[in-house]
Amino acid sequence: MSIFITGVAGFIGVNLAEVLLARDERVAGFDNFCRGSKANLAALLAHPRFSFAELDLDDLAAYRSALEELHRREPITEVWHLAANSDIPAGIADEQVDLRDTFMTTFNTLVLMRELGIGTLAFASSSAVYGDFGQLRLTEEHGPLEPISNYGAMKLASEAMISAALESHLGRALVFRFPNVIGVPATHGVIQDFIRKLKATPHRLEVLGNGTQQKSYLHVDELIEAMLLIRDRDPGKLCCYNVGADDEGITVRFIAETVRDRVAPAAEICYGEGNRGWVGDVPKFVYSIDKLKALGWRPRLGSAEAVRRAVEQIFEQESR
């Protein structure tokens, strides 16, 4: 029996696989190294209960034959579908990116789960499904859903397909709507960007936008803990949860200053204009995690503490 992870070489995939192995599970994963990396997998590949194949999930025939073989060898009890584009601006510049990497990977995963009779899917969705509602506190029941990026649109489209699959063949679905998740191995994101910029030009840090964008941040360790707890405690057929910090978030300015203080305390921070870093960036949102808290869990770190810890970890990663 094994748990199968798509996008296993990505930031969240590596962390999830480590935790599952530590809980004595058998774990198998695919990745095309498009955003994940072979280096991220080094420790996992040495583990006797971990197996891996390099594979493009867009190629349904190759995906089918590899998954069939895996399922024959060690029956898959649940699928964690994490593979997706994670670069929102790239998906706005070219709509094919999120079609292929965010949407079709979900479509193909659902086709193969139907064919192989695998009943449980856990899906990495996103706060980006909501859109820009300013100060409104967003619960899982919020409507309308008006994503402002192709990434958000294709995550919502994936949720819609999963909902339909529950009516025909899928037994159970866990849908986790993530906020920004931080930690290591960092593959992208604002903290890594700022650290790299400051290492290149230690006297000056240029920030997109005026620094007032405010978001909540969750450390990846807490994300994994929350997802597994939801899986184990909510017996529902469709379990959709906001997963995030229990606060209103922190500003880009706070992140810039935290990175500056750690990496190059004398550097000047130069802000741009407007409160959006790029088209498709939601400037501020407030996220309700009441449903998750009702299960008896809350994050121990606030957004600020999660950022401080991640800055330490990513700085160390970037200094190796």
Add this chain to the structure above:
Amino acid sequence: MSIFITGVAGFIGVNLAEVLLARDERVAGFDNFCRGSKANLAALLAHPRFSFAELDLDDLAAYRSALEELHRREPITEVWHLAANSDIPAGIADEQVDLRDTFMTTFNTLVLMRELGIGTLAFASSSAVYGDFGQLRLTEEHGPLEPISNYGAMKLASEAMISAALESHLGRALVFRFPNVIGVPATHGVIQDFIRKLKATPHRLEVLGNGTQQKSYLHVDELIEAMLLIRDRDPGKLCCYNVGADDEGITVRFIAETVRDRVAPAAEICYGEGNRGWVGDVPKFVYSIDKLKALGWRPRLGSAEAVRRAVEQIFEQESR
């Protein structure tokens, strides 16, 4: 200047094109005759302000070259995207059907609108985006959205892409969530099914399910009137409206009896079991059209009257 309609040879496309031509517009349309038919277009093709090309919207290169040429000849001011799969059970049996005909047609239409700089999109969405919420009165702000068919999922996925496109290139979007729409030229649907069955076996009408499924029905003439009124009266950037009858709907039993009385009064009606006709069929829903009524419009026909009129019209169509 012209208005461009995808799926123009389908049931709603033909009716929309006729009304627009009667309002002195220039109309162009594409269809692949997958569900629409050449016969439906006969009257339109004789009109000097109507132009048509047989085309598969899934073929982006062909779609691009035909639309570019059309736009050069007569600049397109708005796109009415009606092309979609309309056979919900077919889309559940094979998930490729709604991927190709409902989702990718929207994706490709948005790509070309961006490339050609066409600013306004009207989209035929569906009550199927909501899912099965029993007696709950569904408004446009309802959440969560939990479609139970691939058709509903791909309509919701299309709405999501349109929402994202508004943030990057699209100027304005009209999203119409239809209930069941009836009238002629009928291409599918319960009334046509019952009429054909009774013509084949005039003594007996077999009905899927127990006949208690309840839905509201809108006549196509009123649908077109409502959509054009929304376009003209709501100046919003994203205008999403439920369009439907102003009642709680009528049962399948009522439709069966109306058809029987018209076609073969002596026939026996035999019901099946359960309150769903097929997987993905929502047994009963209640639809709020308060937002539409606030614009000053309401349907003149109730669901029952719309069914009676459509039974007359489709019986005549099927007797030709």
